[in-house]
Amino acid sequence: MTNLTLLAVLVLAFATGIGAVATGSSRGRWVVVAHGIAGIAVILLIPWKSRIVRHGMHRERSSRWASVLLAALAATTIAVGLGYSTGLVQSVAGQYGMWVHIAAALALAPLLLWHVFARKTPPRKTDLSRRVLLRAGVLGSAAAGIYLATDWAVRHSDLPGARRRFTGSHEIGSFDPVAMPSTTWLNDTTPTVDPDRWRLTVVDLTGSYELTLSEITEHATRLRATLDCTSGWFSHQDWTGVPVSALIRDRGGANSVLVHSVTGYWIRFPVDEIDELLLATSVGGEPLAPRHGYPLRLVAPSRRGFWWVKWVDRVEVQAAPAWWQPPFPLT
Numbered sequence: 001m002t003n004l005t006l007l008a009v010l011v012l013a014f015a016t017g018i019g020a021v022a023t024g025s026s027r028g029r030w031v032v033v034a035h036g037i038a039g040i041a042v043i044l045l046i047p048w049k050s051r052i053v054r055h056g057m058h059r060e061r062s063s064r065w066a067s068v069l070l071a072a073l074a075a076t077t078i079a080v081g082l083g084y085s086t087g088l089v090q091s092v093a094g095q096y097g098m099w100v101h102i103a104a105a106l107a108l109a110p111l112l113l114w115h116v117f118a119r120k121t122p123p124r125k126t127d128l129s130r131r132v133l134l135r136a137g138v139l140g141s142a143a144a145g146i147y148l149a150t151d152w153a154v155r156h157s158d159l160p161g162a163r164r165r166f167t168g169s170h171e172i173g174s175f176d177p178v179a180m181p182s183t184t185w186l187n188d189t190t191p192t193v194d195p196d197r198w199r200l201t202v203v204d205l206t207g208s209y210e211l212t213l214s215e216i217t218e219h220a221t222r223l224r225a226t227l228d229c230t231s232g233w234f235s236h237q238d239w240t241g242v243p244v245s246a247l248i249r250d251r252g253g254a255n256s257v258l259v260h261s262v263t264g265y266w267i268r269f270p271v272d273e274i275d276e277l278l279l280a281t282s283v284g285g286e287p288l289a290p291r292h293g294y295p296l297r298l299v300a301p302s303r304r305g306f307w308w309v310k311w312v313d314r315v316e317v318q319a320a321p322a323w324w325q326p327p328f329p330l331t
């Protein structure tokens with residue numbers, strides 16, 4: 001019974017964790033709260049699970065090391081997750097705590113799948129009785145209560161976690177672009193872009209045309225926005241550039257706009273989000289640094305960092321729906 005409950009809670013924790021990574025506007029706040037509650041529920045189940053573990057460890061099994069690794073990864077995920085949300089653990093071995101939390105959880109997933117199948121105990125009839133549902137209810141309420149109480153306590157404390165954003169991110173380098181961290185999603189590297197040869201290609205329903213960097217810098221629309229990276233930091237900055245809507249002459253009938261980078265990285269936005277998007281040539285009044293996307297990078301205010309394509313070379317409105325892309329970039 002404990003095993004099944006634990007599995008259900010872990011699945012919930014994974015699903016809401018993925019949701020928390022995707023969410024960028026406060027409308028998605030609930031998913032982060034649900035993730036916190038699922039995390040607490042996992043902790044609450046530890047005493048019960050340890051009884052089972054102690055039992056299992058008496059048996060000699062060659063796969064024991066895999067179970068130990070699984071337990072270690074689970075402990076890391078939980079400890080760093082808690083540490084990062086309270087602000088007690090900001091970094092681990094030079095990596096952002098949030099990054100470590102996600103990496104440990106991703107490493108844990110395949111091991112957990114193996115564990116579930118290798119150690120399968122067939123569900124019993126009693127597993128879905130009223131008593132069980134009642135117990136699940138008690139667990140859920142206890143977890144929610146503890147979550148709300150700790151969240152309240154952290155917010156009213158001096159811990160760095162008190163000022164974290166609803167996404168769990170901590171503030172770094174606001175209004176100071178030099179102090180703002182620079183990250184890539186997976187394996188992109190900063191390209192060297194020759195500003196004289198670089199062009200922005202715009203493709204809309206009228207056709208396609210190119211703009212030089214100086215043609216783009218004639219526009220100077222300012223936008224204050226928050227870059228919130230899923231590795232766990234955020235930064236407010238003043239960006240200057242050209243609104244994407246000023247470049248698109250005809251979007252009638254299109255469903256999405258694809259923003260493409262020199263490096264091949266790309267993201268697709270729903271067409272009605274075009275009016276929120278800015279292609280920035282400078283931040284804090286200074287031209288973009290190469291690592292921040294020189295010569296042109298996207299500012300997508302209600303989206304997480306990975307939507308903010310750097311080193312943009314093409315924007316294209318397309319008939320394809322916005323969901324027609326991998327849930328997260330593949331490079």
Ligand SMILES: Nc1nc2c(c(=O)[nH]1)N[C@H]1C(S)=C(S)[C@@H](COP(=O)(O)O)O[C@H]1N2
Binds near residue numbers: 181293
């Ligand atoms: N071309 C490209 N753009 C990218 C990325 C990338 O890997 N390649 N990473 C994204 C991620 S995950 C974040 S958080 C922001 C970071 O922007 P910064 O380096 O200016 O802080 O850029 C986004 N734009």
Ligand SMILES: [Mo]
Binds near residue numbers: 184228229305
């Ligand atoms: Mo990011």
